[in-house]
Amino acid sequence: MNTVFQAVGAVSYPGRGIVAGMNExxxxxxAYFIMGRSENSRNRVFVAEGEG
Structure with a gap:
């Protein structure tokens, strides 16, 4: 079984992704992640709305 770090780290630029699993x-x-190369991408802000 791969760890999250192994799975994401195996790709030079994962861009964005969803990680689903179980904790200890x-x-x-x-979890949802997004990486940014450009300044605009790095400045994105996520805002929680509603029940989420």
Whole structure:
């Protein structure tokens, strides 16, 4: 089984992705990531809305 670091680190530029799995306590986890090359991409801000 790969760790998140191994899976994402195997790609030179993963861009964006969704990681789903379980933590050490057996709880489900979900994460979204995005990488930016340009200044505009690096300045993106995520805002939580609603129930999410």
């Amino acid at each position: 306590r057996g709880e489900k986890v979900l």
